[in-house]
Amino acid sequence: MIIAVTAFTLPNPITREEARSIFLSTAPTYQGAAGLFRKHYVLSEDGKTAGGIYFWNSKQEAEALFSDAWRGFVREKYGTDPTVSYFDSPVLVDNEAQQVFTDE
Template identity: 75%
Template structure:
């Protein structure tokens, strides 16, 4: 599994309510994206940085989303360029499902 963290400095701070509205407007875009397991939207406490934490099946799946078209979408929506950082995630603890997952197996 791969975790991608996207972040971008906003040209001016936004409130949590503004962020929620913006995030809800883009959330449908991420439904059904191949290889995307979860996405968490992020907003810094001071409202100056936004982004997301994405859990992917593979880096190839992630890279298929983070194209120049996606970057242009982010620039158009937030007036800033995104940064994407990748992390390998060999183990995931899911307390809701009460399970531990690895890249290749599910463990109880």
């Protein structure tokens, strides 16, 4: 599993309520995205940084979404450029399922 973390510093802080409204407006963009099985929207406590934590089947599928068009969409929506960091996740602890999963 690949985890991608995106972040962008907002030109002006936003409230949790503003973030929720914005995030709900963009959520349909990610529904059905190839290889994406979960996305968490995130907002810093001070409202100055927003982003997402994405869970992917592969880095190639993640990179296909995080294209120049996506970066332009973020720039237009939030007024700033995003960063994207990738992490390999070889082990997952799922307390709801009471299981530990590996990528093997």
